[in-house]
Amino acid sequence: MSRPSRKPLLISAGVALAAVTLGLVSWQATAPEERHRGTTASSGSAPRTDPAAELAALARRDPGDKLALGRADAPVVLIEYADFQCGYCGTFARDTEPELVKRYVEDGTLRIEWRNFPIFGAESEAAARAAWAAGQQDRFTAFHTAAYAADAKAKGFGEERLTELAREAGVPDLERFRRDMAGEQAAAALRKDREEGYRIGVQSTPSFLVGGRPLAGAQPLEAFTAAIARAEAAARP
Numbered sequence: 001m002s003r004p005s006r007k008p009l010l011i012s013a014g015v016a017l018a019a020v021t022l023g024l025v026s027w028q029a030t031a032p033e034e035r036h037r038g039t040t041a042s043s044g045s046a047p048r049t050d051p052a053a054e055l056a057a058l059a060r061r062d063p064g065d066k067l068a069l070g071r072a073d074a075p076v077v078l079i080e081y082a083d084f085q086c087g088y089c090g091t092f093a094r095d096t097e098p099e100l101v102k103r104y105v106e107d108g109t110l111r112i113e114w115r116n117f118p119i120f121g122a123e124s125e126a127a128a129r130a131a132w133a134a135g136q137q138d139r140f141t142a143f144h145t146a147a148y149a150a151d152a153k154a155k156g157f158g159e160e161r162l163t164e165l166a167r168e169a170g171v172p173d174l175e176r177f178r179r180d181m182a183g184e185q186a187a188a189a190l191r192k193d194r195e196e197g198y199r200i201g202v203q204s205t206p207s208f209l210v211g212g213r214p215l216a217g218a219q220p221l222e223a224f225t226a227a228i229a230r231a232e233a234a235a236r237p
Helices: 006-012 015-022 023-030 051-056 089-106 122-135 140-147 160-169 175-180 184-200 220-236
Strands: 075-081 112-118 207-210 213-216
Touching: 006 089, 015 175, 023 184, 051 160, 075 089, 089 112, 089 220, 112 184, 122 140, 122 160, 122 184, 140 160, 140 207, 160 175, 207 220, 213 220
Parallel strands: 075 112
Antiparallel strands: 075 207, 207 213
16 A cells, blocks of 8 residues: 555644644734743834734735625635535535524625635645636635535546536536636636645645634634634724
């Protein structure tokens, strides 16, 4: 039997590894002063940065973002770094996200921004490009739902299957979908999302930022509602 690669070993721990991975980021985001304990400000010192603010600034709030859901000016932005072959991501998509949409997106409190973060190999990358391509025809949400259906992962994400998912999602122009999926714009969008995730320390999926604060793994609904409440309170003037 061949020796498994390092990346699948890193990912297989799921939620536990995500918590470890984001531990440093979380500490940086929630306790910036401790990082500088023992230092004193002076005219020659470098200005202090607020990691939490830097993470919050990752929210793109682009009204034209076709992979986002909710108002661009919502007080709270949840960013999700996810892989379509990730079982925990599917759990979040099926069990938790619909309730967050109902409670917070529909009333304008929350915006959800998707980041493609494929880590399980070629089919994960193909699914990420397909999701982006579906989004160009305003069918990202429907594709996302179809790709995270309970039986979808077992059927794989080969080219024919991705076209089938696009058809199921109601993508109107399947020829354009195939061109977009294979094009450089899809590849560039994927690189941008993945580089952003690696830059802040994401190595496992799903990983989230809620108002700039890390939340690792497909945690219970209550963990997300509490994080959204904190972020909404912090956003008030």
